[in-house]
Amino acid sequence: MAYVEFKKVSFKYSVGDGFALRDVDLSIEKGEILLLTGASGSGKTTLLRLLKPQIRPEGALLGEILLDGKDIFGSDNSVPASKIGYVSQSPEDQTVTDTVAHELAFGLESAGIAPAEIRRRVAEICGFFGIEDLYGRRMGELSGGEIQIVELAAAMAGDPELLLLDEPTSQLDPIAAGEFFSVLRRINTELGVTVIISEHRTEEVFSIADKTAIMAGDGTISFFGTPRRAAAEVLSENTEERPAGADAVKDAIPSAARIFASLECRVSDDIPLTVREGREYIERTFSFASESDIEITNPAVSVGSAKKKTAGEGWRDQAVVLRDVHFRYEREQSDVICGLDLEVASGQVYAILGGNGTGKSTLLRIISGTEKPYRGKKQIRGRSAGLPQDPRMIFTEETVAENLIFAAQTGAVGAGDSTDDDGVLGRAVAAAVNKFGLGRLLKRHPYDLSGGERQRAALAMLLLTGAEILLLDEPTSGLDSGAKKSLGRLLRSLSFAGVTVIAVTHDLEFAASFADRCGMLFDGKIVCSSPCREFFAGNKFYTTPSARIARPFEAGSGIISGDEKAGAVTVSDVVSMCRRGMRKKDSDIETDDPIMNAESENNGSSGIISENNNTEKIEKEAITSDAEEKAKEGNQEEDKKSEVME
Amino acid sequence: MTTETFSRDKMAEKAISLRRENRGFLDGLHPAAATAFFVCIIALTMLLGASPAGTAVSFAGAVLLFGLRKGIHSLVNILKIIFILSLLTTLTNLFVSRRGDTVLFFVNGAAVTAESAASGFFTGVLIGAVGIWFSIFGDVVTSDKVFFLFGKKTPKIALLFSMTVGFVPKIIKRYSDISKARRGFEGENTRDSQEKILNKVKERLAILSVLVTLSLERAMDTADSMRARGYGTAGRTCAAEYRFSVRDFTVMLLTLVSFTVSVILIAAGVSQGGYYPIISTPSGKDWALFFTAAFLAGIPVVAEVRENLLWHTLNSKK
Numbered sequence A: 001m002a003y004v005e006f007k008k009v010s011f012k013y014s015v016g017d018g019f020a021l022r023d024v025d026l027s028i029e030k031g032e033i034l035l036l037t038g039a040s041g042s043g044k045t046t047l048l049r050l051l052k053p054q055i056r057p058e059g060a061l062l063g064e065i066l067l068d069g070k071d072i073f074g075s076d077n078s079v080p081a082s083k084i085g086y087v088s089q090s091p092e093d094q095t096v097t098d099t100v101a102h103e104l105a106f107g108l109e110s111a112g113i114a115p116a117e118i119r120r121r122v123a124e125i126c127g128f129f130g131i132e133d134l135y136g137r138r139m140g141e142l143s144g145g146e147i148q149i150v151e152l153a154a155a156m157a158g159d160p161e162l163l164l165l166d167e168p169t170s171q172l173d174p175i176a177a178g179e180f181f182s183v184l185r186r187i188n189t190e191l192g193v194t195v196i197i198s199e200h201r202t203e204e205v206f207s208i209a210d211k212t213a214i215m216a217g218d219g220t221i222s223f224f225g226t227p228r229r230a231a232a233e234v235l236s237e238n239t240e241e242r243p244a245g246a247d248a249v250k251d252a253i254p255s256a257a258r259i260f261a262s263l264e265c266r267v268s269d270d271i272p273l274t275v276r277e278g279r280e281y282i283e284r285t286f287s288f289a290s291e292s293d294i295e296i297t298n299p300a301v302s303v304g305s306a307k308k309k310t311a312g313e314g315w316r317d318q319a320v321v322l323r324d325v326h327f328r329y330e331r332e333q334s335d336v337i338c339g340l341d342l343e344v345a346s347g348q349v350y351a352i353l354g355g356n357g358t359g360k361s362t363l364l365r366i367i368s369g370t371e372k373p374y375r376g377k378k379q380i381r382g383r384s385a386g387l388p389q390d391p392r393m394i395f396t397e398e399t400v401a402e403n404l405i406f407a408a409q410t411g412a413v414g415a416g417d418s419t420d421d422d423g424v425l426g427r428a429v430a431a432a433v434n435k436f437g438l439g440r441l442l443k444r445h446p447y448d449l450s451g452g453e454r455q456r457a458a459l460a461m462l463l464l465t466g467a468e469i470l471l472l473d474e475p476t477s478g479l480d481s482g483a484k485k486s487l488g489r490l491l492r493s494l495s496f497a498g499v500t501v502i503a504v505t506h507d508l509e510f511a512a513s514f515a516d517r518c519g520m521l522f523d524g525k526i527v528c529s530s531p532c533r534e535f536f537a538g539n540k541f542y543t544t545p546s547a548r549i550a551r552p553f554e555a556g557s558g559i560i561s562g563d564e565k566a567g568a569v570t571v572s573d574v575v576s577m578c579r580r581g582m583r584k585k586d587s588d589i590e591t592d593d594p595i596m597n598a599e600s601e602n603n604g605s606s607g608i609i610s611e612n613n614n615t616e617k618i619e620k621e622a623i624t625s626d627a628e629e630k631a632k633e634g635n636q637e638e639d640k641k642s643e644v645m646e
Numbered sequence B: 001m002t003t004e005t006f007s008r009d010k011m012a013e014k015a016i017s018l019r020r021e022n023r024g025f026l027d028g029l030h031p032a033a034a035t036a037f038f039v040c041i042i043a044l045t046m047l048l049g050a051s052p053a054g055t056a057v058s059f060a061g062a063v064l065l066f067g068l069r070k071g072i073h074s075l076v077n078i079l080k081i082i083f084i085l086s087l088l089t090t091l092t093n094l095f096v097s098r099r100g101d102t103v104l105f106f107v108n109g110a111a112v113t114a115e116s117a118a119s120g121f122f123t124g125v126l127i128g129a130v131g132i133w134f135s136i137f138g139d140v141v142t143s144d145k146v147f148f149l150f151g152k153k154t155p156k157i158a159l160l161f162s163m164t165v166g167f168v169p170k171i172i173k174r175y176s177d178i179s180k181a182r183r184g185f186e187g188e189n190t191r192d193s194q195e196k197i198l199n200k201v202k203e204r205l206a207i208l209s210v211l212v213t214l215s216l217e218r219a220m221d222t223a224d225s226m227r228a229r230g231y232g233t234a235g236r237t238c239a240a241e242y243r244f245s246v247r248d249f250t251v252m253l254l255t256l257v258s259f260t261v262s263v264i265l266i267a268a269g270v271s272q273g274g275y276y277p278i279i280s281t282p283s284g285k286d287w288a289l290f291f292t293a294a295f296l297a298g299i300p301v302v303a304e305v306r307e308n309l310l311w312h313t314l315n316s317k318k
Helices: A044-050 A100-110 A115-129 A144-157 A174-191 A227-234 A246-252 A255-264 A275-285 A299-314 A360-368 A400-414 A422-436 A451-464 A481-496 A508-514 A532-538 A545-557 A571-584 A586-592 A594-621 A632-645 B008-014 B031-047 B052-070 B072-096 B114-140 B143-151 B155-186 B197-228 B246-267 B284-317
Strands: A004-013 A021-028 A033-038 A059-067 A084-087 A162-166 A194-198 A211-215 A221-225 A318-327 A337-345 A349-353 A375-380 A384-387 A469-473 A500-504 A517-522 A525-531 B002-006 B103-107 B110-113
Touching (some): A004 A044, A021 A044, A021 A221, A033 A246, A044 A162, A044 A194, A084 A144, A100 A115, A100 A144, A100 B143, A115 A144, A144 A162, A144 A174, A174 A194, A221 A227, A227 A246, A246 A481, A255 A545, A255 A571, A275 A545, A275 A571, A318 A360, A318 A500, A337 A360, A337 A500, A337 A525, A349 A481, A349 A508, A360 A375, A360 A384, A360 A469, A360 A500, A360 B155, A400 A422, A400 A451, A451 A469, A451 A481, A481 A500, A481 A508, A508 A545, A525 A532, A545 A571, B031 B143, B031 B246, B031 B284, B052 B072, B052 B114, B052 B284, B072 B114, B110 B114, B114 B155, B143 B155, B155 B197, B246 B284
Parallel strands (some): A033 A211, A084 A162, A162 A194, A349 A500, A384 A469, A469 A500
Antiparallel strands (some): A004 A059, A211 A221, A318 A337, A318 A375, A375 B002, A517 A525, B103 B110
């Protein structure tokens, strides 16, 4: 019998109209991990919270939710809080106490467990999670990643049978997120806890989940099955086969699966999900010529250098220059930023990467002038405007429209143009509304927008201040992959129009796809600052899964040649790398993969090129957001690039 | 284009090294002793609110303790806020209160007096003193100590108490976060050095409005998180254990004695001094009241300094 079962569940909030959930049918066995994914605002949080009576949302529920065969809201079934653990996405808001020790013990104290027993369990759980060194600390001193591990430990201290995790890693850096997932896997395999996790960042979770459910935008579940099947259906060539809501999650499918889908033009249940499986697949299917054969014409390298050349022309002027900058918050503390050098050319999209708590946000504040370094030199060309990690902080007015007007006024005042010329301001605001697709949202309160909408409104405000340098702090946190992509295109189009963008991000895939240059902040310095492709190709651990998949083949495929270190770092890079390899050795593939072979026989090498075109088109179709049109310039630029590639 | 060069000397002038870590003398006390101290000192500060000398004594104690615990840098920051607050209260009081004998000048026929200015200024200082005491209170008496004291029998009061006590430090941090975010949003180039006061006030109000909205939103999440962990369902227990030692007894005794004596003196009608009709300080024997008040406010300061010195000698003997 299924452990958790949703039977035709529909749910409607008491405030607002429309169903948040419609006809949801789900069943999970004991000890399974269910991954819940889908566009933001599709009802994932609602579904999770319905499983926990203590925080059940207000509204009307149709259908039945069974836990262990009993109705979860039935009068005969009072589920104690500790039986179902819950960890939410915001580390700061879910802490209820001041110290780690008390945070771990809080749930147990509420359940009325004897003090001696609590101390034993807390000691045990600290050992299991390896957080003994955090035990004596204050919650306020911990980084986001540490808080999430402590919250997970606190939920586990209650010895729950079911864990509900609501985007638990949305504010964590890739390393901390990886750590979180490995702890989660241990909990599941060693303690047999059933887990339901909702995530936008599904690269790692796909491989550890037993089941995957995809939620469509209207609150229905459009797919429920194994992760492999989910990857196969979402990436399916045939639009009708794809479950609804697939577009929003398409780019969150593990890179290996996306590489497989683009190369095979078919999907099957043997679709690879992990880096290892991806490598095995490429090993099996492709063979690469030796370096000498390739060096004559190397598309990847020529693309890299072509890009650089165009870059060099317009980007000679530096928008931001920092030289030997030192900063600390208090004299007695150690330096947060220590001898940092940074140069960002105007019109560039520069991504700053680095672990939680390395001072990335501090660096942005130094650039914006909010924090003053105690030594060093800073030079800024043009006005800057910053987007804080929580964009809610910059919305002071009641509606989106008022906020935009406020931003435009701020800009006018800053430009010394304090004569309030409403006509000019009005036009600027109207243009921004169009560009960012905010028409529908003008009357809404900014706090009621979804993450993606809020991000767009905030960006519009930044631009309305007349800023030429945008400083973005974690712009992708909480966005689904569709929204991320349209944000990326928006940034590209802004950069095309000459705006400099400096973004701090944890999202390696995002940086790899949309940044011109990347810098890694470590030990208070930018330890390597290089063009995006070089950066990720050069890193071995702190890099995209695609780059990790491609690594063993790069030497053979000739992508690394001479000083030009430009490797495959995104899914499309790996795909084009493989295509080149395949062309060299058609005969080998025959034995390995009959379908591929048949295709290449039919079309020859020209067929491959047209197919490349196809995937490009499909990718573009997949962008649902209305920002697409506005990012057209960006697209055109990309088109140019892909032409060169072909 | 703006180019700025920063030198280390500027920073060095500002900061004189003091202890940074906040695990001080009070943190090691039994929660009951620590809570008793804070309740007494805050109550006494309020009781002596009408007296310039009383406010000054309490403020001095609060500032010294805060400086010892948090370092000079944080202290300067908080003093700046209090100074602005005091200016505001001075201004308000000048136009509201017309009492006092020392007339400075007339506005529309109404007298503006030195006494009402002083009274207004000290109102700001009083609020500042209470604010600092509360902020140290929240820092010392962490949630686990609150629940240790009240959680078993009255979880609701414990929750209220813990939230109130933790409120000041949390709000201060959030205020500075929002203020930084907004400054970053506007970019430094929009900030003129000779910005109008009206704009500054507007900016502060905007930050306050965001602070309130954001705090309400976040409080909902926190409340959910507490409910998710079964708060208030069964009889609570408490995992933390504190032993009431001789030291706790001593501190509690000194606290209660000095507080009780002060209250008795106040009740006996000892002159406290005041602002009107002219500013006055207590005379002669009446200073006794302020000795006991200073004694109370000085307990943690003296203990803290003593512990620092002790560490110093212990280290140098090695």
